Amino acid sequence: MTTTRQNVAELIGNTDLLKVQSLSNLTGCDIYVKCEFQNPGGSIKDRAALQMVKDAMESGDLKPGMTIVEGTAGNTGIGLALVAKALGFKMLTVMPSGQTPEKERMIALHGSELHLVDPCPFADDNHFYHTARRIAEQNDNYWWANQFENTSNMRAHYLHTGPEIWQQTDGKIDAIVSVCGTAGTIGGTSKYLKQQDSNIKCWLVDPDGSGIYHYLKQGTYQSSGSSFTEGIGIMRTVANFREANIDKAINLPDQDLVTVSRAVRDADGLVLGSSSALNLAGALMVAAKSGKGKTIVTFACDLGERSYSKLYNADFLKQKDIDENKESIETLFERYKASDDKAIVNV
Numbered sequence: 001m002t003t004t005r006q007n008v009a010e011l012i013g014n015t016d017l018l019k020v021q022s023l024s025n026l027t028g029c030d031i032y033v034k035c036e037f038q039n040p041g042g043s044i045k046d047r048a049a050l051q052m053v054k055d056a057m058e059s060g061d062l063k064p065g066m067t068i069v070e071g072t073a074g075n076t077g078i079g080l081a082l083v084a085k086a087l088g089f090k091m092l093t094v095m096p097s098g099q100t101p102e103k104e105r106m107i108a109l110h111g112s113e114l115h116l117v118d119p120c121p122f123a124d125d126n127h128f129y130h131t132a133r134r135i136a137e138q139n140d141n142y143w144w145a146n147q148f149e150n151t152s153n154m155r156a157h158y159l160h161t162g163p164e165i166w167q168q169t170d171g172k173i174d175a176i177v178s179v180c181g182t183a184g185t186i187g188g189t190s191k192y193l194k195q196q197d198s199n200i201k202c203w204l205v206d207p208d209g210s211g212i213y214h215y216l217k218q219g220t221y222q223s224s225g226s227s228f229t230e231g232i233g234i235m236r237t238v239a240n241f242r243e244a245n246i247d248k249a250i251n252l253p254d255q256d257l258v259t260v261s262r263a264v265r266d267a268d269g270l271v272l273g274s275s276s277a278l279n280l281a282g283a284l285m286v287a288a289k290s291g292k293g294k295t296i297v298t299f300a301c302d303l304g305e306r307s308y309s310k311l312y313n314a315d316f317l318k319q320k321d322i323d324e325n326k327e328s329i330e331t332l333f334e335r336y337k338a339s340d341d342k343a344i345v346n347v
């Protein structure tokens with residue numbers, strides 16, 4: 001049945017849950033992805049954008065005629081830009097340079113002003129986060145969304161994404177698996193789902209170059225290596241993360257997400273973005289460690305067209321010393337089954 005909507009923001013949410021047949025057949029588990037690329041801005045961040053704007057309108061912090069400003073790796077900027085248009089606001093996106101040009105283009109296409117800053121550590125005052133904050137502090141007419149500390153972000157997933165998953169699986173779910181950027185997704189869904197059934201396990205998948213895995217293991221933020229993924233990984237504890245109810249954490253390298261991205265592209269017709277492929281690599285690990293018969297849900301946060309110039313660019317991968325033919329998905333699964341359990345952090 002189709003439904004009539006009044007504006008593009010109303011298209012956000014209610015995404016399908018898709019069984020990934022190839023990985024389900026391989027593992028003997030039911031592995032599902034929540035199709036967040038179905039949101040009108042093409043990513044899971046549309047949900048956070050809409051909830052943050054709605055809550056700020058309701059509280060009176062965001063008033064008609066104001067400009068929304070946000071620091072973002074890109075997808076939140078796209079989401080906020082389309083919500084801003086739909087609800088009558090202007091939008092200024094502050095983004096570090098070096099993210100894929102695909103996202104910069106979409107932000108501009110959605111009518112947002114785009115302010116690029118040089119990438120730098122969080123402690124530097126020129127970091128995109130501080131730049132967005134400063135712009136709002138210096139202009140009464142700007143409202144800063146602040147997706148990291150604004151818990152309307154996780155509320156989007158607590159109020160909607162989590163309940164959708166619960167309903168779509170009829171409550172038969174053993175594990176959720178998620179990467180973490182602002183922690184809105186893992187915060188809201190883990191909180192909701194574990195309130196319904198405390199036996200559901202929540203697994204966090206961290207890329208190289210991020211400090212969350214080490215933080216959950218040893219209490220301090222340290223990272224090793226680097227990752228070409230965007231929008232995920234962090235080196236500090238933010239408000240949305242404090243809401244998360246995490247059981248296990250793993251760290252996986254970019255090589256594995258590349259292997260998984262090719263496998264589901266070729267077998268399932270799913271051309272995923274980098275964080276989504278990492279989510280599925282995480283789901284494969286969960287299946288390897290949990291045994292057959294489990295229902296595992298993760299997120300297709302965006303599609304490959306947003307990662308095209310990195311994840312699907314042979315020259316780029318070569319520079320990173322990543323081989324898309326390094327191993328088959330079957331070999332990866334066997335390797336995960338044989339991998340040391342001590343590498344899994346019990347939170």
Ligand SMILES: Cc1ncc(COP(=O)(O)O)c(C=O)c1O
Pocket residue numbers: 043044045073075076179180181182183184185186230231232273275276301302
């Ligand atoms: C493609 C993609 N995947 C995952 C995430 C992480 O989601 P969250 O911020 O809810 O942790 C982001 C965040 O920007 C993203 O852009």
